[in-house]
Amino acid sequence: MIRDALALAAILFGLGLVGVLVRRNILFVLMSVEVMLSGAALAFIAAGARWGQPDGQVVFLFILAMAAAEVSVGLALLLALYHQYNTLDTNVASRMKG
Amino acid sequence: MLFLLWLVPAAPFFGAVLLLLFGSRWPRKLVALVGAASIAVAAAAAGGIAARFLIAPPPGHALTLHLWTWFSTGGFHPEVALYLDPLSLVMILVVTFVAFLIHVYSIGFMAGDAGYSRFFAYMNLFVGSMVTLVLAGDLLLLYLGWEGVGLCSYLLIGFWYRDPANGRAARKAFILTRVGDTAFTIGILLLFHALGTLEIPQMLARAPAVWAPGSGFAMAAAALLLGGAVGKSAQLPLQTWLPDAMAGPTPVSALIHAATMVTAGVYLIARMHLLFALAPKVQMAVAIVGAATLLLAGCSAFVQTDIKRVLAYSTMSQIGYMFLALGVGAWPAAIFHFMTHAFFKALLFLGAGMVIHALRGEHDIFRMGGLRPVLPSAYWTFLIAGCSLAGLPIVTAGFYSKDWIIASAAGNTALWVAALVGALLTSLYIYRLIFLVFFGPRHMPVAVKPGLAMVIPAWVLAVLSIGGGFGRAHFAALVTQAAVGAESSALTSGLASLAFLAGLVLAWAWWKRAAVARPAPTFVERFWYAGWGFDWLYDRLFVRPAMSAAAIGRGDFIDGFYRGIARWFGAASRALSRTESGNLRWYAAAIAAGTALFLAIAVFL
Amino acid sequence: MLIAFYIAGGVAVAATILMLLQLNAVHALLCLVVSLLALAIVFYTLGAPFAAVLEGIVYAGAIMVLFIFVMMLLNLGRAAVRTEKLWQPRGAWIGPVILALVLDGEFVYLLDRGAPAGHAPPPIGPIPVGISLFTTYLTGVELVSMLLLGAIVAAYRLGWRRRERAAPEAELECVEEVWGVPQ
Numbered sequence: 041m042i043r044d045a046l047a048l049a050a051i052l053f054g055l056g057l058v059g060v061l062v063r064r065n066i067l068f069v070l071m072s073v074e075v076m077l078s079g080a081a082l083a084f085i086a087a088g089a090r091w092g093q094p095d096g097q098v099v100f101l102f103i104l105a106m107a108a109a110e111v112s113v114g115l116a117l118l119l120a121l122y123h124q125y126n127t128l129d130t131n132v133a134s135r136m137k138g
Numbered sequence: 139m140l141f142l143l144w145l146v147p148a149a150p151f152f153g154a155v156l157l158l159l160f161g162s163r164w165p166r167k168l169v170a171l172v173g174a175a176s177i178a179v180a181a182a183a184a185g186g187i188a189a190r191f192l193i194a195p196p197p198g199h200a201l202t203l204h205l206w207t208w209f210s211t212g213g214f215h216p217e218v219a220l221y222l223d224p225l226s227l228v229m230i231l232v233v234t235f236v237a238f239l240i241h242v243y244s245i246g247f248m249a250g251d252a253g254y255s256r257f258f259a260y261m262n263l264f265v266g267s268m269v270t271l272v273l274a275g276d277l278l279l280l281y282l283g284w285e286g287v288g289l290c291s292y293l294l295i296g297f298w299y300r301d302p303a304n305g306r307a308a309r310k311a312f313i314l315t316r317v318g319d320t321a322f323t324i325g326i327l328l329l330f331h332a333l334g335t336l337e338i339p340q341m342l343a344r345a346p347a348v349w350a351p352g353s354g355f356a357m358a359a360a361a362l363l364l365g366g367a368v369g370k371s372a373q374l375p376l377q378t379w380l381p382d383a384m385a386g387p388t389p390v391s392a393l394i395h396a397a398t399m400v401t402a403g404v405y406l407i408a409r410m411h412l413l414f415a416l417a418p419k420v421q422m423a424v425a426i427v428g429a430a431t432l433l434l435a436g437c438s439a440f441v442q443t444d445i446k447r448v449l450a451y452s453t454m455s456q457i458g459y460m461f462l463a464l465g466v467g468a469w470p471a472a473i474f475h476f477m478t479h480a481f482f483k484a485l486l487f488l489g490a491g492m493v494i495h496a497l498r499g500e501h502d503i504f505r506m507g508g509l510r511p512v513l514p515s516a517y518w519t520f521l522i523a524g525c526s527l528a529g530l531p532i533v534t535a536g537f538y539s540k541d542w543i544i545a546s547a548a549g550n551t552a553l554w555v556a557a558l559v560g561a562l563l564t565s566l567y568i569y570r571l572i573f574l575v576f577f578g579p580r581h582m583p584v585a586v587k588p589g590l591a592m593v594i595p596a597w598v599l600a601v602l603s604i605g606g607g608f609g610r611a612h613f614a615a616l617v618t619q620a621a622v623g624a625e626s627s628a629l630t631s632g633l634a635s636l637a638f639l640a641g642l643v644l645a646w647a648w649w650k651r652a653a654v655a656r657p658a659p660t661f662v663e664r665f666w667y668a669g670w671g672f673d674w675l676y677d678r679l680f681v682r683p684a685m686s687a688a689a690i691g692r693g694d695f696i697d698g699f700y701r702g703i704a705r706w707f708g709a710a711s712r713a714l715s716r717t718e719s720g721n722l723r724w725y726a727a728a729i730a731a732g733t734a735l736f737l738a739i740a741v742f743l
Numbered sequence: 744m745l746i747a748f749y750i751a752g753g754v755a756v757a758a759t760i761l762m763l764l765q766l767n768a769v770h771a772l773l774c775l776v777v778s779l780l781a782l783a784i785v786f787y788t789l790g791a792p793f794a795a796v797l798e799g800i801v802y803a804g805a806i807m808v809l810f811i812f813v814m815m816l817l818n819l820g821r822a823a824v825r826t827e828k829l830w831q832p833r834g835a836w837i838g839p840v841i842l843a844l845v846l847d848g849e850f851v852y853l854l855d856r857g858a859p860a861g862h863a864p865p866p867i868g869p870i871p872v873g874i875s876l877f878t879t880y881l882t883g884v885e886l887v888s889m890l891l892l893g894a895i896v897a898a899y900r901l902g903w904r905r906r907e908r909a910a911p912e913a914e915l916e917c918v919e920e921v922w923g924v925p926q
Contacts, residue, residue, distance in 0.1 A: 098879075
């Protein structure tokens with residue numbers, strides 16, 4: 041079961057990765073990043089369950105807090121980007137080109 | 139005296155170093171002060187040495203100051219030694235004093251230029267090298283100074299480097315003098331091989347012992363030294379660079395290409411005159427080269443339209459006089475003429491500079507005219523210098539020095555006649571120039587009048603152009619340390635004065651006719667204008683074959699290999715820069731791909 | 744327990760895939776919430792009830808609500824759906840899918856090499872977690888709180904806009920127009 045849990049985590053991570061790379065709308069990119077994070081969190085929980093220790097859940101708590109921080113900052117950035125370029129397209133913010 | 143002696147080259151070098159390092163950050167007044175003061179120190183030191191030398195001459199009338207041994211390998215140890223005798227004393231006096239006046243003049247002339255500090259740095263470097271050349275007690279040190287002045291000449295001709303024509307002129311000067319320098323180098327090697335030392339007093343003492351007069355070695359060495367002198371002094375056949383060297387600023391032309399650097403060849407032959415005495419055929423060659431150049435340049439000067447080119451050909455011609463004197467064994471006459479020529483030729487260039495500066499860069503004499511009332515200082519100083527050049531009897535320095543040379547040539551009829559014809563030509567071209575520039579109707583308005591910085595040095599030189607010729611008997615006695623006086627004969631003086639007058643009258647007549655209708659140039663005039671076709675000849679003979687050979691070698695596989703490397707790097711750079719798309723998701727993909735790669739390496743390897 | 748795990752896992756994967764394919768942002772968000780809730784159940788089956796509850800409350804409850812607030816501010820309309828379609832050509836999926844498959848393949852390979860058998864692990868409740876959190880991992884807790892503080896400051900500063908902006912009426916008009924033409 042642990043192995044399947046880890047496999048599930050890997051699948052979720054992969055799906056999140058695909059979402060980040062494919063979608064052009066920043067909102068979707070952020071959501072896909074959340075998916076990736078939850079995949080990693082699942083891996084930690086599974087590891088904690090394997091060894092029968094609460095450390096996995098502790099790290100999960102940290103991941104949760106970090107995800108919250110990241111989402112708030114990320115959404116603030118998204119709003120700033122939207123007010124700058126009036127679009128949510130990631131390809132528009134490419135001034136570092138070259 | 140010993141202390142003062144090393145100060146003479148050291149002060150300009152120090153000034154040059156300061157200006158090169160800090161000049162661009164200093165205010166203009168400071169740059170001018172350092173630039174002129176270093177030469178002033180050198181001139182004052184030279185003056186002090188002269189006073190001491192005359193009052194209390196050292197034993198043997200010569201003084202060697204050993205500074206250090208340059209290097210020492212297997213029996214060859216050239217010294218850095220300064221040798222002071224009357225010849226080098228005269229030279230440093232003239233060089234430093236004229237250089238000082240020209241530096242003061244440059245403060246006014248180069249006032250608006252962007253490369254102000256660079257100019258003074260190079261000029262100081264030049265004066266330091268020239269003084270090293272003159273004071274060198276060792277032939278290798280002399281060669282160092284020789285190369286130094288060549289370098290500074292290149293730097294200063296191409297001073298306004300943004301115009302490619304100036305760069306070409308600078309390169310032409312450098313390459314032509316290089317040909318001469320190569321001959322000089324071989325001569326130095328030959329002399330060392332035969333005489334075992336390069337210290338000049340020892341060399342000249344040993345040479346008569348080792349070589350019989352007329353021996354092949356002596357002739358070869360003398361001929362090679364002549365080659366070097368010919369290059370530096372712009373004589374036949376290496377003379378084509380001097381008219382083009384007028385591309386540099388006028389103070390450069392005044393200092394380097396009139397008064398000092400081009401006389402380095404004269405100094406070399408004068409210094410080594412004992413060696414040339416051992417090779418009479420080469421000495422005759424010196425005279426012939428001098429006479430030929432004298433006539434050739436005189437003809438060319440008569441048809442030029444650029445004011446500075448007239449003066450350039452004039453310089454060539456007057457150095458021809460000096461070579462003529464050296465060739466007949468009258469080297470004191472040559473040095474005396476060098477001294478007076480430095481005064482009036484520098485003054486001619488300074489005057490030309492005032493005219494050019496006033497007309498905002500106009501060089502064509504046919505577009506000038508009637509400047510006499512508007513530029514009085516320029517007119518009077520130019521006139522005084524011109525009369526001195528042409529040899530106005532009795533009252534000018536040039537008359538005495540030229541008379542001495544022509545009289546010395548009296549032994550050889552052909553040379554004597556050539557010298558007299560040269561005097562006629564000189565008078566002709568200089569008065570043509572004066573009439574065209576200063577008389578007649580005015581074609582151009584004067585924009586800027588010259589300031590005191592330009593006018594005062596000109597007047598000082600004017601005084602010297604008049605008074606610098608008196609006392610030539612004393613001069614001869616001092617320089618040769620023997621009781622010889624200056625040669626002169628009434629017949630020669632009379633004929634020379636006649637030549638002067640004839641030239642003046644003919645120039646006036648020509649000007650009168652040209653003022654009415656300027657005729658189209660004849661073939662002879664065009665031939666003379668192009669410097670007797672030497673440029674054309676050298677272009678066909680040397681330049682084009684060299685360029686074709688270089689063009690053949692341009693596309694070979696070695697070049698291709700290196701260019702291929704460069705091209706590959708360029709292509710790789712362009713390909714890599716395409717990965718910087720600025721696209722966020724592209725970068726994320728790159729991170730993910732990298733992770734996959736590393737995992738693979740960690741897991742499978 | 745095991746069945747619950749597999750069902751919940753399947754729901755999570757399905758919801759995530761749905762979310763990726765959605766064109767409307769709000770619909771995608773709802774799919775994501777479903778996925779996260781399913782994940783909470785998975786946590787429970789893995790013997791981490793405390794984590795499961797936290798996942799539901801904080802992740803699905805607070806973080807997703809943040810997303811909803813932002814979408815509210817953006818006020819994306821029907822035009823947004825059209826642009827989303829434009830932005831996703833068929834070919835864009837190939838590369839990322841291959842990449843993800845490679846990565847997942849490596850994970851699976853690693854898992855196969857040494858993973859224990861499958862049985863439901865015993866639950867670890869909040870008390871051991873709390874004890875571990877505030878003794879062994881106390882430094883981490885402090886660091887996380889500083890992180891959150893930093894995030895507050897950053898979010899505040901990034902969201903702060905200058906006073907001299909257009910009047911509110913003009914703002915609304917701007918938002919309406921923008922989505923008329925895809926950029």
